[in-house]
Structure formats: C-alpha cells, structure tokens
Amino acid sequence: MPSKRPVAVLVLRLLLAAVFMVSAVAKLLAIDDFELYVFSYGFFSLNASYLVARMCIAVEFLVGLFLALGWWARWVQLLALAMLLFFSLFLCYAALVGRTDSCQCFGRLADLSPAQSLLKNAVLIVLVLLLSKFSRLYRTSRLSKLSVFFSILFVLASFVAVFCISVPDNWWAGPEECRYDKVLLEETLSPGGALAEEGLAEGHQLVAFVTPGCPMCRMAREKLSSIASRHHLDSAAIHYYEPQELPDALFLQITYGQRPLILLLDNGVPVVTYHYRNINEKEIAGFLR
Numbered sequence: 001m002p003s004k005r006p007v008a009v010l011v012l013r014l015l016l017a018a019v020f021m022v023s024a025v026a027k028l029l030a031i032d033d034f035e036l037y038v039f040s041y042g043f044f045s046l047n048a049s050y051l052v053a054r055m056c057i058a059v060e061f062l063v064g065l066f067l068a069l070g071w072w073a074r075w076v077q078l079l080a081l082a083m084l085l086f087f088s089l090f091l092c093y094a095a096l097v098g099r100t101d102s103c104q105c106f107g108r109l110a111d112l113s114p115a116q117s118l119l120k121n122a123v124l125i126v127l128v129l130l131l132s133k134f135s136r137l138y139r140t141s142r143l144s145k146l147s148v149f150f151s152i153l154f155v156l157a158s159f160v161a162v163f164c165i166s167v168p169d170n171w172w173a174g175p176e177e178c179r180y181d182k183v184l185l186e187e188t189l190s191p192g193g194a195l196a197e198e199g200l201a202e203g204h205q206l207v208a209f210v211t212p213g214c215p216m217c218r219m220a221r222e223k224l225s226s227i228a229s230r231h232h233l234d235s236a237a238i239h240y241y242e243p244q245e246l247p248d249a250l251f252l253q254i255t256y257g258q259r260p261l262i263l264l265l266d267n268g269v270p271v272v273t274y275h276y277r278n279i280n281e282k283e284i285a286g287f288l289r
Helices: 005-029 031-040 046-069 073-096 114-135 145-165 182-189 215-230 250-255 281-288
Strands: 204-209 238-241 261-266 269-274
Touching (some): 005 031, 031 215, 073 114, 182 250, 204 215, 204 250, 215 281, 261 281
Parallel strands (some): 204 238
Antiparallel strands (some): 204 261, 261 269
16 A cells, blocks of 8 residues: 555645745735835835845745745755744744734735744744655655756746836835925915914924825835834924815815825925835935934
8 A cells, every 4th residue: 555645745845835935925915014014123224125025025935936846855944944933033022022913924814913923833833844854754856957947047037026026116116206286285384374383384394195094105104103213203293184184175185186295394395205105214314303
C-alpha cells in the first residue's frame, strides 16, 4: 500500500503557499492601509514606507510561489520561518506599546489584532517546521538550469509587478498645484469671512478640507497625524474642516469638490497645496516648525 505521507506533505506545502500568497495579494489590494501601518510606527520616513511595504509584499508572494512550486525547498522554508519569527517579534512589540489596530496581515480581508496575528503566526511556524521535517525524509532532485533561470525570472518579475501594479506615491505624485478657488478662500479668511476667527491668517498653518466617509480623507488625516506626532508639531497649527462646518455650499465652492484638499498657509497666503498622494512629510515638518 503506497504511503500517504508524500500526499500530506504536498497538501501542507500548498496550504502554506496559499496563505503567503493570499496575504501578499490582500496587502497589495489595500496598499494605502499597509503603507500607513508601516509609517505609523515611526521606523521609516513616509517615502521609505512606500518602498518597505512593497518589498514585504514581493518577498511574501515569492515565498508562497516557491513553496507551491517546491523549488529551493530548504532555503524557502528557512526564509518563511525567519519571516514569521521576525514579524512575531514585531507583533510582540506592537502589543507592548499598546497597539490594538489591525496588523494588516491580510489587508482588508481580515481585521486581526496583534494578539490574534501572533496566534496565527504560531500555527504557521508549527506547520513550516512540520513541512521542513517531512521534506527531509524525501530526496529532491537538483534543479535544472531552466528551473534556475525561471527562479531568477520569477524573482525579478514579482518585484517589478508589485511596483508597477502599485507605483509608490513619491515616484509619480510629485508637487503640483491643486485646483481650488483662491479668491473665495481669501475672502473666507479675511475679516468677516466664515473662517476669520480661526486665526488662519497668522503664522504658519496647515488647513485640510475633508469629508466624512471619504477613504482618501481618512488616510490623509492619518498621514498628517503620524507626521505631527513624529516631528512633535503643534497640533494647534493643523486644522480640519468638513462641509457641515462651513455655511451653505462654501466647502464645495472653495475646493471645487476635490477632497482632501490640503493647504500650507503663510500668514493666510497658500504657498503649497497637496491632495492625498503627494503629501510631503519633510516639507510639512519644516514648514510647521
């Protein structure tokens, strides 16, 4: 009677491959959230966070792909184990500093807290160790030159694909003048205007026009909040305005319906404008200091 162990090993390998690949694709589909999660810890600048997030996705996808193919089994299993251990240590740190928000392990597919994700990683570590143990019982033939060629091709293609599918914001969303009604904004800030009593015409201020329920507005606020926290900026110099806080249709008239619209004001004069994509951490920090 033939042994069922090779079949069990194959199923285990494909299961682990599916977890890694689904996790990578889910992160890529929710890349904005994943970028913000990486940035929120303060280890990397905003621009670096764009790159780190995509590098993690590409490596995770490659681990899943090579697990599915069964190529470079020993090295891939070691890499999978190292990744799981590293992210488990990171999740321990997240729990220690009081983070309870989603760890973004599966993007928007699953909202896992650091504690829940640690449990998930513990199960995966056990499965990888089992796969490694069982794999040693069976000899695998050396990869052909064609397989080595395709391995290199897959590595290059995965990184290129991730960066092409989701181009980092700082690669394409550079400085640009956002459309808004400058004359109406000036009237709104001048004596007698709707925002005259807000103190926006004095010193350096950041004003963001946002709307409830707008995903880009939510993430813009999170970006700005992280920038302010990291650089110890005066929160009194950062102002958010929603449609209901301005009379009649003034919000739409000023913004032309674009949101978020973010302005850096120098004594009431707009000097820089941003939308969500081209927020510049260094520029904002330097301006508001």
